[in-house]
Amino acid sequence: MIAAKENVPKLTPEEYFAWEEKQLEKHEYIDGEVYAMSGGSKNHSLISVRFITLFSNHLEDSSCETGNSDLRVNIVETNDYTYPDVSVTCDDRDKATTQYITYPCLIVEVLSPSTEAYDRGGKFRMYRNNPNFQDYLLVSSTSIEIDLYHKNEAGDWLIINYKEGDTVELKSINLKFSIEHVYRGLVLTPESENSQTA
Template sequence: MVAAKAQQRYFTPEEYFAWEEHQPEKHELIDGQVYAMTGGTQNHSAIKLNIAGLIKAHLRGSKCRVFNSDLKVNILHTTNYTYPDLSVTCDERDQVHPLYITYPCLIVEVLSPNTEAYDRGKKFERYRRNPNLIDYVLVSSDEMAIDMYHRNDAGDWLILSYRGGDLVELKSIGLRVAIEQVYEDVTFDTAPAEA
């Protein structure tokens, strides 16, 4: 979740790493500018934990690793660094640097009203340049709805939408899961709309 610019100056990656180490909150680095990350809701947190638990259990014993929003993703061939809600890498090259990965096969973002347009637009535009990325998953925190951008074998991006009763298939890691498991213990606001 990205908020406003935290600083007006330009940062190199090295300056950014050193500066952020002393900050109380996380920041993304995009085109030399740092952006503070905002907090989330109970639903946002519960959904992240549900997905992380499902993926972690599925990947146990494999060479793949799942990370939460405490680990940065370096946008391939750039000096940009983001904090997706979840990322998965199966690439040995990602064992080199302790502060970030560069070759995720799966990225998950739990949407909020403030970040949805960015997550669907500019953020995906940056992520999809990485040939290792197979699934980019956008999970609603307001309703049972998941949209996934999936790169097929021809290299084309397909948009798959999942709703209640659907099985969500993450081909990047070979996982099929009922959408209801993603939303376990999540309560949606059911207040009637005002006329």
């Protein structure tokens, strides 16, 4: 997803929720400012759906919940809200909220050229405020590449780069899968992202 700052006065969180209900598109909310979320490429959408299906099927007999890009994530101890492409929470506290979750253990962002730096930098720094957060997947939509940021038992973040032929391991939800499973049948070219609008 691509974020663009809107020309809207600063809002309180309550005003943001009320305002966004009347909008035609989704908006992230950071430091009182709203940012419109525009659509991504076809590959971006297909990859997101594959992760949602994979996680939902794997977790169907658990208490965990898988959210799509319509589910807000509240950044812990802030009034900031983002819309990741895919999120998974296994925390009972998230069952008590209806408009967002706060304690995901896993987040997936499908990368776009215009948002990759933010996804790897500022957004990741915000997500790390959550003590339950263990796995952050950054997924290319133009080549068979996935970067996993994983928090180990010592609390250190490790970066694991997956490429064609690799098996991805998500310890947060006890899942292993072939990287090709996500990319099956997709036409992967840099041009697939170039037609996006900012």
